[in-house]
Amino acid sequence: MNAFLAVLRRDLRLAFAQGGSVGLVVGFFVIAATLFPLASGPERAELARVAPAVIWIGALLATLLSLDRMFQADLEDGSLDLLLAGGAPSSLVVLAKCLAHWLSTGLPLVIVSPLLSLLLGLDGAGTIMLGKTLLLGTPTLSLIGAVGAGLTVGVRRAGILIAVLVLPLYVPVLIFGAGAVDLAMLGLDTGPSLALLGAVLLVSLPVGTLGAAAALRLAAL
Amino acid sequence: MMLTRLANPTRFMRLADRLLPWLAAATVLAFAAGLVWGLGFAPPDYQQGDTVRIMFVHVPAAWLAMFGYSFMAVASFVALVWKHPLADVAAKAAAPLGAGFCLIALITGSLWGEPMWGTWWVWDARLTSMLVLFFLYVGYIALWSAIDEPERAARAAAILALVGAVNVPIVKFSVDWWSTLHQPASVIRMDGPTIDASILWPLAINALAFQLYFVTVLLWRMKAELIGRRIRALTLGIAAREA
Numbered sequence: 001m002n003a004f005l006a007v008l009r010r011d012l013r014l015a016f017a018q019g020g021s022v023g024l025v026v027g028f029f030v031i032a033a034t035l036f037p038l039a040s041g042p043e044r045a046e047l048a049r050v051a052p053a054v055i056w057i058g059a060l061l062a063t064l065l066s067l068d069r070m071f072q073a074d075l076e077d078g079s080l081d082l083l084l085a086g087g088a089p090s091s092l093v094v095l096a097k098c099l100a101h102w103l104s105t106g107l108p109l110v111i112v113s114p115l116l117s118l119l120l121g122l123d124g125a126g127t128i129m130l131g132k133t134l135l136l137g138t139p140t141l142s143l144i145g146a147v148g149a150g151l152t153v154g155v156r157r158a159g160i161l162i163a164v165l166v167l168p169l170y171v172p173v174l175i176f177g178a179g180a181v182d183l184a185m186l187g188l189d190t191g192p193s194l195a196l197l198g199a200v201l202l203v204s205l206p207v208g209t210l211g212a213a214a215a216l217r218l219a220a221l
Numbered sequence: 222m223m224l225t226r227l228a229n230p231t232r233f234m235r236l237a238d239r240l241l242p243w244l245a246a247a248t249v250l251a252f253a254a255g256l257v258w259g260l261g262f263a264p265p266d267y268q269q270g271d272t273v274r275i276m277f278v279h280v281p282a283a284w285l286a287m288f289g290y291s292f293m294a295v296a297s298f299v300a301l302v303w304k305h306p307l308a309d310v311a312a313k314a315a316a317p318l319g320a321g322f323c324l325i326a327l328i329t330g331s332l333w334g335e336p337m338w339g340t341w342w343v344w345d346a347r348l349t350s351m352l353v354l355f356f357l358y359v360g361y362i363a364l365w366s367a368i369d370e371p372e373r374a375a376r377a378a379a380i381l382a383l384v385g386a387v388n389v390p391i392v393k394f395s396v397d398w399w400s401t402l403h404q405p406a407s408v409i410r411m412d413g414p415t416i417d418a419s420i421l422w423p424l425a426i427n428a429l430a431f432q433l434y435f436v437t438v439l440l441w442r443m444k445a446e447l448i449g450r451r452i453r454a455l456t457l458g459i460a461a462r463e464a
Contacts, residue, residue, distance in 0.1 A: 144384075144388075147380070147381070147384050151364060151377045151380060151381055152364070152367070155367045155368055156367070157367070161363055161364065161367050164356070164359060164360045164363050165360040165363070165364060165381060167356070168353050168356040168357050168360065168392070169357075169384070169385070169388045169392070171353055171392050171395060171396065172388075172391050172392055172394075172395035175395045175396065175398065175399040176395060176398075179398075179399060196395070196398070200391060200395075203387070203391065207384055207387050207388075211380055211383070211384045214380050215377060215380050218373060218376045218377060218380070219373075
């Protein structure tokens with residue numbers, strides 16, 4: 001548990017320190033979503049209809065951007081070997097790093113999402129549901145992304161490779177996440193979508209941590 | 222046990238050399254029988270006419286695309302758990318085959334969709350999940366080619382294949398759910414009347430032909446991969462001696 005907290009604290013301090021990526025990720029998220037109306041035209045009804053899709057895709061891409069540094073920086077300065085040799089289970093280390101990644105990318109996205117839904121003309125019910133789905137869905141993005149980041153650590157052009165590996169696996173989160181917001185805007189029952197989003201999170205919890213841990217042990221050989 | 226005996230690459234190569242001519246001949250025969258029967262003699266559909274014949278290529282290709290991924294996942298599992306030296310070779314050899322069948326299924330599906338549904342592409346659940354499966358294959362192949370050392374590439378690809386295999390049912394289910402959410406059943410399905418024997422037989426023979434092709438080319442590719450690794454080892458040995 002001590003190791004878990006130590007890794008978490010270290011990663012959070014690195015992420016929020018000067019030169020960390022939190023501000024950049026949020027900036028990318030907002031800019032990407034703002035570009036969309038410029039390309040599609042400013043009709044509010046039209047924008048509100050596609051807003052869940054735009055914001056969810058923005059969140060997906062923003063998460064992707066920060067994934068390639070998840071383990072790469074640790075590999076470069078040698079701390080990855082220490083973390084794995086430190087005696088704590090490697091999946092616990094991965095879990096701590098995923099939590100830190102989510103707190104420094106997923107959670108900020110959830111926090112700024114109301115601003116974006118305001119910009120894109122989403123109604124109240126849609127905005128609340130968007131926040132809920134992002135809250136349930138972005139941890140899954142970090143967990144599955146960890147597998148991609150772990151597999152490509154130390155590989156040339158890792159960033160683009162992670163995108164190819166991980167984006168197809170993001171399909172369920174995208175479908176249930178954006179789908180629930182659509183349902184909420186139509187005034188329909190969103191319970192099943194949220195439950196499924198939670199189920200995907202629960203499945204990706206062991207898959208993501210064990211998969212990424214196996215990948216990291218491989219890279220640190 | 223059979224699998225342990227085959228762990229010796231030389232023994233495997235000898236067995237493959239003995240099997241390959243027979244397998245290749247059987248593949249050609251099955252293709253000749255299945256395609257001629259399916260494309261030439263099977264009765265046209267009462268609604269779709271002759272376009273239904275695309276099915277004889279499309280359906281087996283789609284089956285093999287799914288079979289290829291399951292095969293890859295099982296081989297990766299064997300490679301990770303029992304460290305069987307041929308399992309990762311088999312998984313690597315199966316990936317481009319599966320991706321190829323996936324592409325054939327997508328393209329023939331598109332060619333079939335144009336006369337039937339009036340459009341080259343619909344965001345139907347089956348088409349979409351086949352497309353995602355294709356992307357998974359592409360990721361797997363990309364990971365193999367991104368890592369230079371075969372040992373590490375094999376382990377990394379095996380982990381990816383297993384993580385993907387856990388996710389494939391979820392992706393499939395979510396796409397089904399999405400498709401029912403977004404569009405009601407507006408697409409003509411071929412599961413109206415049960416398939417008649419006059420169509421089922423050529424379909425089965427074609428499926429057999431595709432399967433035989435898969436096994437033949439798989440053995441071929443495994444042989445090539447083993448020889449490639451041997452060459453790599455020899456070259457490294459020579460380079461080490463010269464240095």
